[in-house]
Amino acid sequence: MRSRLHRYSHYRGAPLRKVTQKESTEIGHCIYCGTTQGKLTEEHISPYGLNGLMTLLHASCSKCSEITSKLEWHVLREMWGAARTEMGYQTRNKKRPDDLFSIVVVKNGVKSKRCVHLCDALKVILLPIFNIPAILDTRDYFGGIERISQDQFVLVEQQEDLARRLDVDKVCVPDYDPEVFARFVAKCSYGYAIARYGSEAFESIYVCSAILGKENDIGKWVGSPTTREFKVRKTPMSVGFKILTDNDVLVRIKMFPRFDGAEYVTVVGRMRKFCADQYRLMRKGREAPST
């Protein structure tokens, strides 16, 4: 696997844009399994750990929420924990400000895990790069998702400098599961699509089984586009939407757009033709020259 390595030693905590207005949409059923039974909790569209304040109210049952929380934990904490903390993103562990982060080091040829404070943690943002979603491609697809490359943004102190300071041979970047990452991307994209169009606008949703881990088809719906379209800006996430000719809805997201890293597209589901046509008409109206 090829990694595009980026060095951000000059990173010194540029201020984050703070969204203080909470935006919420009422749903009333679990957006993943459809149940209206039991306690339904609020669902963060843009993750809380990326300072997201957009939520769907009464939108996730406890069973589904348990699954999606694990996806968020893996990405926000295990992949990006130290870098996110360094950049000042919020954390649910408010009572433990001097939280420990785990790093993997190699010393005298032996790999081991260590728990360290933020100052000694490797602050790295890893963004796997995939093929485009198989549904948009003509390639044969057999399940799962393949990481073909990766963007790697190292903040503050480079791996070799940190290794020297900690007196080890090497500090490794965190190991992670690209499939869990892709399911996390699908979850965010799906949430944004529901917030924008409403769940009634869809005749079918493609991504739910993959998000919940019930189907091994995440690579069919999620992937990396061949071009990067979003501008560099200081928000935690950039999001764009497109209704394709067959009424499939595509959501494009870019995490940490300040670093100009990988972008992801997710084909979340198919919109009802009636709704899709309405959006097309609205769009046409906006694009028409005014007289």
Ligand SMILES: [Zn+2]
């Ligand atoms: Zn559910």
